[in-house]
Amino acid sequence: MIETLEVEIRGKKYQLSKGMTLEEIAKEFQKYYKYPILLAKVNNKLEELTNEVDENSKIEFCDLTTREANRTHISGLTYVLLYTIKKLFGEDANIQVQHSLDKGLYIETNFKLTETRMKNIKEGMKKIIEADMPIIKSTVDRAEAIKYFNSKNDKTKAGVMTYNTNSYITLYRLGNYYNYFYNLMPTSTGKVKDFDITFIKDNGFVLQFPTVYIPEKIPPYKHHPHMFEVFQECRDWAKIIGVENSVDLNKVVSLGKINDLIRIDETLQSNRLLNLAREINKRRKDIKIVLMAGPSSSGKTTTSKKLCMYLESFGLHPKVLSMDDYFVEREETPLDENGKPDYECLEAIDMKLFDKQIEDLLKGKIVTIPTYSFLVGKKEFNKEISLGEEDILVIEGIHALDNKVLTNIPRAKKYKIYISALTELNLDDHNRVSTTDNRMLRRIIRDNRTRNNNVEHTLKSWDSVRRGEEKYIFPFQDDADFTFNSALIYEIGVLKTYVEPLLYSVPQDSPYYEEAKRLINFLRLFLPIPADVVPQDSILREFIGGSCFHE
Numbered sequence: 001m002i003e004t005l006e007v008e009i010r011g012k013k014y015q016l017s018k019g020m021t022l023e024e025i026a027k028e029f030q031k032y033y034k035y036p037i038l039l040a041k042v043n044n045k046l047e048e049l050t051n052e053v054d055e056n057s058k059i060e061f062c063d064l065t066t067r068e069a070n071r072t073h074i075s076g077l078t079y080v081l082l083y084t085i086k087k088l089f090g091e092d093a094n095i096q097v098q099h100s101l102d103k104g105l106y107i108e109t110n111f112k113l114t115e116t117r118m119k120n121i122k123e124g125m126k127k128i129i130e131a132d133m134p135i136i137k138s139t140v141d142r143a144e145a146i147k148y149f150n151s152k153n154d155k156t157k158a159g160v161m162t163y164n165t166n167s168y169i170t171l172y173r174l175g176n177y178y179n180y181f182y183n184l185m186p187t188s189t190g191k192v193k194d195f196d197i198t199f200i201k202d203n204g205f206v207l208q209f210p211t212v213y214i215p216e217k218i219p220p221y222k223h224h225p226h227m228f229e230v231f232q233e234c235r236d237w238a239k240i241i242g243v244e245n246s247v248d249l250n251k252v253v254s255l256g257k258i259n260d261l262i263r264i265d266e267t268l269q270s271n272r273l274l275n276l277a278r279e280i281n282k283r284r285k286d287i288k289i290v291l292m293a294g295p296s297s298s299g300k301t302t303t304s305k306k307l308c309m310y311l312e313s314f315g316l317h318p319k320v321l322s323m324d325d326y327f328v329e330r331e332e333t334p335l336d337e338n339g340k341p342d343y344e345c346l347e348a349i350d351m352k353l354f355d356k357q358i359e360d361l362l363k364g365k366i367v368t369i370p371t372y373s374f375l376v377g378k379k380e381f382n383k384e385i386s387l388g389e390e391d392i393l394v395i396e397g398i399h400a401l402d403n404k405v406l407t408n409i410p411r412a413k414k415y416k417i418y419i420s421a422l423t424e425l426n427l428d429d430h431n432r433v434s435t436t437d438n439r440m441l442r443r444i445i446r447d448n449r450t451r452n453n454n455v456e457h458t459l460k461s462w463d464s465v466r467r468g469e470e471k472y473i474f475p476f477q478d479d480a481d482f483t484f485n486s487a488l489i490y491e492i493g494v495l496k497t498y499v500e501p502l503l504y505s506v507p508q509d510s511p512y513y514e515e516a517k518r519l520i521n522f523l524r525l526f527l528p529i530p531a532d533v534v535p536q537d538s539i540l541r542e543f544i545g546g547s548c549f550h551e
Contacts, residue, residue, distance in 0.1 A: 005018050005054075005056050007053065008057070009025075009058075010029070018053070019052050020053055021053075023049035023050065023187055029061060033061065034216075035063040035065065036063060037061045038186050038191055040059055040061050041059070041060040044511070045514065046514040048185065063215075064210050064215040068184075068514070072184050072185060073210070074105070074183075076192040078095075079135065080129060081121070084124040088124055089111060096110075099235075099422065099432065101206055102221055107205055107207055109203045113203050118205060122196075125195065129190055133189045135174050136172065137170060137185070138172070138178070140168065141168060142161055142166060145171060146161045148178060156429055157429070160428050163246070164524065166524075182431045183431075194209060194210050195209050198221040213467070230422055234487075234489075238489060241264065243489055245429075246427045246433075246525050249490065258529055258533075262529075263533070265490055266538055270537075273307055276484065277311050280311065284390075287392065289393045290307075290318075290394045290414075291401060291406075291414055291417065292394065292397075293398055293473060294418055294420045294473065294486075296439060296469065297446065299442075299486040300419055308320060308394055315390060316391075316392050317391045318391070320395075321369065326349050326351075326372070326379070327349060327379070328348060329378050333348050344398065344464075344472055345471075349399060358409065359409065361386065364387065367385060368382075398468070401416050401479055415481050416481050417481065417484055418477045418482070420483075421435055421442070421485070421487040423438045423487045427525060437522070440519075441492075441499050441519070443462070444458045444503075445495065445543045446542070446543040454505065459516070493526050494531050494534060497530065498544050499519075531544055534546075537549065
């Protein structure tokens with residue numbers, strides 16, 4: 001007699017045979033989803049579709065519109081790309097996934113690319129996707145995994161396994177090739193149909209795919225030269241000092257040399273800011289306003305204060321304004337599509353007052369500027385300022401780079417700075433460290449320390465924060481005169497010591513449990529780094545505490 005069990009899917013209950021795989025069940029419900037089902041949540045636990053259902057369960061299927069499945073789609077595509085390249089160009093051919101670029105991933109090969117080769121790679125990927133080849137999950141002994149990757153001359157992947165404390169490792173097989181991926185994987189190549197590739201240079205291209213923001217299409221690639229150059233500069237520096245991935249960083253920690261790396265990294269970042277201040281000083285006769293913007297947890301506060309310190313060393317007198325002090329009165333705040341106050345949109349700022357006051361300051365007038373009281377939701381006017389000949393305005397806010405801001409001021413008088421934590425460190429050649437994850441770890445620590453917000457609160461608000469960045473910050477990054485990378489090559493190890501205990505506080509029945517678990521598993525691949533040697537003026541101190549600029 002076949003044993004049955006009860007499952008709840010999309011609000012309805014069904015009787016199913018015990019031992020059915022999630023993929024078998026998903027086939028019956030695919031018609032309700034616009035995009036391929038890639039994963040499932042079973043009783044709030046994220047699972048691959050190869051898993052069997054052996055108890056009464058509530059099942060939620062995940063497609064491209066969810067962040068979890070989107071990560072799976074990208075990892076699946078990366079595997080298809082790698083497999084295609086090895087089939088076309090031989091076992092020694094390899095790729096290095098470097099960083100995000102325009103809703104895609106910038107990837108370099110260890111061989112020269114041409115337009116013809118790019119066309120062959122794209123066609124080869126399509127054939128493998130059409131063949132719907134299975135991606136088979138295997139659990140192997142850690143020592144065996146290390147032995148396998150060493151035999152394939154993949155020393156970095158073997159290194160990842162060395163620092164992984166688990167006794168057993170999950171590998172994925174495509175054809176006769178095994179690989180390790182940090183994210184959960186699709187069951188077959190046919191599940192990752194949507195992609196495009198764009199040739200960039202001799203051995204570099206961008207792999208594009210749908211995002212949670214635009215799942216229905218892949219927009220034409222748009223190159224971001226500032227971002228690309230900053231990433232390349234950081235990559236080149238990482239190569240020079242020999243810290244290109246998690247394995248290299250862990251080696252530095254295990255050899256007791258991390259203090260030297262911290263000092264070198266901090267000196268380099270301070271020098272970048274000093275050179276930025278030097279550039280602004282050269283144009284002091286023209287520039288009267290420095291506008292600074294960047295996504296959440298980029299370290300804007302420390303960067304602006306540190307920049308001001310360097311500007312003062314050149315005889316300039318910076319005066320800092322925050323656009324947050326120009327919020328409209330709380331009852332006038334626009335509402336979002338859910339009827340909730342939208343503090344992210346430009347209309348939440350009293351632009352008429354802001355533009356007028358900045359214009360008056362540039363004319364030499366004395367202006368009474370506001371301080372916004374978040375307690376009562378109103379502006380309080382209690383501070384007079386004016387601009388002298390050597391004074392310069394430094395304005396920080398999420399809309400600071402928007403072309404609709406200060407349209408009454410000539411562009412030549414404005415210097416725009418884009419700040420972001422552009423992580424240059426990856427796990428290995430095929431698994432990158434997301435810049436978004438880096439910022440999220442920073443924010444979890446800061447929210448808990450300064451706002452008494454727990455991890456669930458931060459993770460709940462993160463999606464709204466990210467959507468605001470996509471709408472109001474990222475579209476204007478190319479208009480910046482300077483892009484400043486606030487990421488530090490060693491910081492994940494320091495953040496781990498602060499954030500890991502907080503992540504364990506998320507209960508299993510929380511909707512954010514799986515995200516917390518994902519981050520815990522990610523952090524396990526890094527050795528902890530004590531914060532003792534992190535200098536007080538470090539951007540990292542803005543999040544972990546002990547900053548000379550904040551406390």
